[in-house]
Amino acid sequence: MSASTGLAAILLTALATILVGVVGVRAARTTSDFYVASRTVTPWWNASAIGGEYLSAASFLGVAGLVLAYGADMLWFPVGYTAGYLVLLVLVAAPLRRSGAYTLPDFAEARLESLAARRTASVLVVTIGWLYLLPQFQAAGLTVRTVTGAPQWVGPVLVAVVVLVGVLSGGMRSITFVQAFQYWLKLTALALPAIFIVLVWQSHGTPSITQDGPPVFAEPTVVDIATGVSVEVLQTIAVEAEGTVDGESVDGPVSLSPGSHTLARGTQITFPAGVQIPHADNLTPLAGEDWRLPLRSASDHPLYSTYSLILALFFGTMGLPHVLVRFYTNPDGRAARRTTVAVLGLLGVFYLLPTVYGALGRIYTPELLLTGRTDAVVLLLPGRLVDGMAGDALSALVTAGAFAAFLSTSSGLTISVAGVLSQDLIGHRVRNPVRAFRLGASLALIVPIALALLSPSLGIADVVGLAFAVAASSFCPMLLLGIWWRRLTDAGAIAGLVVGGGLSTLAVLGTIVWAPEQGWWGPLLAQPAAWSMPVAFLVMVLVSLATPRRMAPGVNQTMIRLHTPESVDLDRGTWDPEDRWRTRT
């Protein structure tokens, strides 16, 4: 695809986003409009918006990339992304809504009647938000680079600017319309090219996706190295190279012996047909049987890794700040339930598609295993398989869809993180609440952008998986115990949040910095949820039992408020989250 078509697609998406947002702005007048759209959004709109917000870069690009490299095991990501909604709906959604809290820190304060608990929750919301924003920006950089060849920083900055414009001007109400629009854009952008791709694959006589041996180049392939990469060669191969290989300038035939080789940026390598594909060092793709069967992952303990990932995804959803706030935009509990059904339907339809890209990418874009940029498969496949104008148009469509994915998820997260930053962490230093919110929004974006530009290229869906793990080991225990166990005390909750959130965050950092491959350390750090989540629960329960005097004085009333339908006339206590804003503004 030509750079200009791609650029046009990106700019159009950005422009449409701002336009839809501006229409929504007219409707936003009050604080409640701003944060929860005054609870007047219909279930259908709201469901599209939740879908639009939830389907991030990890779903749009990441899942296909992981399937390309690692195969069947990675199908757990879509299942986990949807399964989390069921626990969220059944155990948490309605009580949380009735609590009257808008955010997780609000809930911590309302239930535990402790400002310290509120602060702890605030820090964790920001941590999880940043961890989730980081891969969005990495993906934006990757997309802009793949499509237009522009430097890595252009994508993140572009996304940040559009998000800031949207968030600062319109708040939740306009974002709801924007995100609903973006869900449908994403679905179309993935579905339409998928149909063409499958048709082309069939016209080629449906070549087999799973060869028995390790992946090979089916036909002579020219690979341009856009970012310097270190690759692992398994058997001696003869190639044509132009550029820098292993630090030496070459132009002509080269023989690569088994072992590690570095390919410098700008090098062009031509592989003859039938040659085994060298793979990037930081990625161990699976082949043959191992690729198509689950529980065969490259780590030493696949069963543990699978369980831990499942736990993180199933229980992490409820701890994601941008997901929770969405339940408040419904007018009542019944609409909230209806919304969830629609959301799950919309997500289910979407998740049929990434596997198609990942699997066919095995045949048509195998060089991604060499460059290590498997996340780009969704962007490259349509142009590779469909020629001419149609191919250009389809490529532009997936590019637009990918951009919609970054924009919608980043907007939702930015609102959540900025809200917490401005209310709890910088609010008392800046008097003017609007200025505090703007400052919060900028901070919410700058930190992850810096991290995205500094950190090595991690798999998009992997990093999102880690954000889920931190959420599952901190907010999940706080919410479940807070809602269902009246003896939870503020000391217990804080201890659990610090220990669970802290340990899982350390494990995440350990994976990023140290990345051990062998033995038990690798899986334990890469998938911490299976041990950090039980530890967090245990700490919360034990510390709470040890500090029975710290039980919130109004806990009985709070519990009644959480568990009785809103229309039933009861003494619900006096806590009202909007007081916070009334006193301020």
Next chain:
Amino acid sequence: MDAAARQSYWKRNLRLMASLLVVWALVSYGAGILFVEQLNTLSIMGVPLGFWFAQQGAILTFLILIAIYVWRMDKLDQEFGITEYEDEVHGS
């Protein structure tokens, strides 16, 4: 709604939740781990689709479970005369 009615409402709510979560856990566990070997033998047009079908099936099952929850809760609310309206929810 008096205390007895509230208790019975609460009990039925809990029973519904428990049964849905049991099915949820069984489906997740079964589709991905227990029946892996059997699923792997299923293949369509040379593509081993068993696991993929199981996963899509799992998503569908969750959808059905949620639909059941919504339907049962609506019915339960009706039985106990609970209706939720915007102005009663919150003064916003």
